[in-house]
Amino acid sequence: QQQVKQSPQSLIVQKGGISIINCAYENTAFDYFPWYQQFPGKGPALLIAIRPDVSEKKEGRFTISFNKSAKQFSLHIMDSQPGDSATYFCAAAEQGGSEKLVFGKGTKLTVNP
Amino acid sequence: DAGVIQSPRHEVTEMGQEVTLRCKPISGHDYLFWYRQTMMRGLELLIYFNNNVPIDDSGMPEDRFSAKMPNASFSTLKIQPSEPRDSAVYFCASRGFYEQYFGPGTRLTVT
Secondary structure: OOOEEEEOOEEEEEOOOOEEEEEEEOOOOEEEEEEEEEOOOOOOEEEEEEOOOOOEEEEOOEEEEEEOOOOEEEEEEOOOOHHHOEEEEEEEEEOOOOOOOEEOOOEEEEEEO | OOOOEEEOOEEEEOOOOOEEEEEEOOOOOOEEEEEEEEOOOEEEEEEEEEOOEEEEOOOOOOOOEEEEEEEOOEEEEEEOOOOHHHOEEEEEEEEOOOOEEEOOOEEEEEO
């Protein structure tokens, strides 16, 4: 049973465009939603995270939008750059801590120059 | 800080052999996690420790897998005997206050 569903599997965007990756969950006990970025041959690295008490969080070109009623959250990358080409994972954890992160299957983003 | 350190980075072994993966967490972090990443199943949490004590090993696939954390600066994940379906990238991560920091991973190939 996949607790966090991520789409699309792959995404190709032109430089300067907006990349959008979506995730959906069922477990209403989830209250911590991070996004990780992974480059080939590297471990995942935390990019940005959000809690359900806010609907949006922005850090530089990266924005998380959160819709609690729809149980969905998404990552928007503005002004996408070739250096953003990587695999992005959404994740979720239940109330009380981020110990048991449940990851989506990942989205491979390619930003063409 | 050097970050989470894992060794070896690559391991190729034959089916039936014992494999030991090693991890040094970031100093001061009191949580340590072992994950497995495959194309089919994505990132899966195998086990995690808090203050060197195993808290949840429900993700360990079979009795062939075992993990230990003898002290705050070292952990091992052992597979005995190894099977071709164990081929994957194994990540160790540690956590201080909230964020999990991942190591570079060990790519395991079992032939």
